[in-house]
Amino acid sequence: MIKHLKVLERNAQDARLFLEKSNALNEDFLPIKKEGYILWPLNFEVKGEIVVCEGVESKRNSRDYRQLLPSEIRGLAPRSFDIFGDIGIIRISDECLEYSKIIAKALLESHLNLKKVAIDKGVKGEYRIRQLQMIMGEPGFVSVHRENGFEFKLDISKVYFSPRLSMERSRIYEMSESREEVLDAFAGVCPFSVSLASKGCKVTAVDSNPDSEFWAHENFRRNKILKSSYDFLCSKIEEVLPELKFYDRIIMNSPTTSLNYLQLISSKLNVGGVIHLYTIIENDINLRIGDYLPSNFSCVFERVVHPYSPSSSLVVFDIVKVKNNVQKTNQ
Numbered sequence: 001m002i003k004h005l006k007v008l009e010r011n012a013q014d015a016r017l018f019l020e021k022s023n024a025l026n027e028d029f030l031p032i033k034k035e036g037y038i039l040w041p042l043n044f045e046v047k048g049e050i051v052v053c054e055g056v057e058s059k060r061n062s063r064d065y066r067q068l069l070p071s072e073i074r075g076l077a078p079r080s081f082d083i084f085g086d087i088g089i090i091r092i093s094d095e096c097l098e099y100s101k102i103i104a105k106a107l108l109e110s111h112l113n114l115k116k117v118a119i120d121k122g123v124k125g126e127y128r129i130r131q132l133q134m135i136m137g138e139p140g141f142v143s144v145h146r147e148n149g150f151e152f153k154l155d156i157s158k159v160y161f162s163p164r165l166s167m168e169r170s171r172i173y174e175m176s177e178s179r180e181e182v183l184d185a186f187a188g189v190c191p192f193s194v195s196l197a198s199k200g201c202k203v204t205a206v207d208s209n210p211d212s213e214f215w216a217h218e219n220f221r222r223n224k225i226l227k228s229s230y231d232f233l234c235s236k237i238e239e240v241l242p243e244l245k246f247y248d249r250i251i252m253n254s255p256t257t258s259l260n261y262l263q264l265i266s267s268k269l270n271v272g273g274v275i276h277l278y279t280i281i282e283n284d285i286n287l288r289i290g291d292y293l294p295s296n297f298s299c300v301f302e303r304v305v306h307p308y309s310p311s312s313s314l315v316v317f318d319i320v321k322v323k324n325n326v327q328k329t330n331q
């Protein structure tokens with residue numbers, strides 16, 4: 001069973017172009033025509049009506065790079081991988097490591113937009129940096145990634161960036177309104193901040209990694225965001241928070257730690273404002289976000305963004321502040 005985007009037949013070609021551009025179109029499968037609609041097969045969920053059903057495997061000219069592999073390796077090689085700019089990023093099991101160059105070559109031959117392939121050995125440390133090993137292509141991890149009409153240039157071996165969050169960035173862009181005050185508390189190279197500033201929001205972006213600061217300024221500039229629309233503070237959020245103002249929207253995308261900061265950072269939310277909190281949850285745990293907040297906060301939306309490991313998922317919670325706490329007195 002795979003996820004499909006359901007669109008009216010008359011919108012099918014626009015949808016295909018959008019999905020191809022964002023690398024969301026799963027070209028191992030064919031589109032399905034059904035009662036005036038087209039179901040486009042997906043690599044990952046995008047915004048719109050999603051239908052989960054049996055995919056129709058494409059027999060012709062598939063871009064499944066594994067078809068170029070010798071049969072003894074094909075079954076071991078991963079089906080999915082990430083694309084950051086012109087770099088293919090792939091996770092390889094230990095038993096498959098000895099075939100990594102053959103796998104990389106097949107990937108480059110089947111995806112002409114890729115120039116390099118690197119192995120992803122996981123994300124580590126306070127700065128959430130991906131441990132990468134280049135296995136094919138020129139050395140160097142700087143590339144330009146295009147997403148939702150924006151461009152992000154960065155060195156993916158020195159800062160955090162995930163192409164898998166494009167739908168979340170688009171969702172929050174759609175929800176936001178110009179002139180909102182926004183705090184991007186763990187901003188990285190500012191993919192959320194750039195898109196919201198482009199809509200006329202006034203953004204305060206905070207990240208503790210000095211390399212994030214360097215690339216964030218590059219990305220505001222590349223996307224023609226005026227300096228008056230944003231501040232970037234290179235600091236730990238807990239150190240600058242007391243001097244910050246109050247915000248209409250707060251983005252907390254530090255999935256391994258954000259729950260620990262929720263109480264503290266929520267103190268800077270305006271009444272009627274919203275927090276987008278990203279956190280990793282074990283699949284068999286039913287997290288009650290209300291347990292982490294005072295009673296005047298309410299969770300109005302939650303969804304799984306993508307699987308994180310076989311037993312856990314990245315989940316987003318949208319949390320609103322409904323009214324001010326009324327102080328009880330004994331008079």
Ligand SMILES: C[S@@+](CC[C@H](N)C(=O)[O-])C[C@H]1O[C@@H](n2cnc3c(N)ncnc32)[C@H](O)[C@@H]1O
Pocket residue numbers: 126127128159160161162165185186187188189190191192206207208209212235236237238253254255
């Ligand atoms: C998962 S990344 C998210 C980056 C960005 N929001 C994005 O979507 O690409 C978390 C970021 O938080 C930063 N970070 C970690 N601890 C921090 C802290 N205490 N204060 C501010 N930033 C922090 C890291 O450097 C990293 O860039």
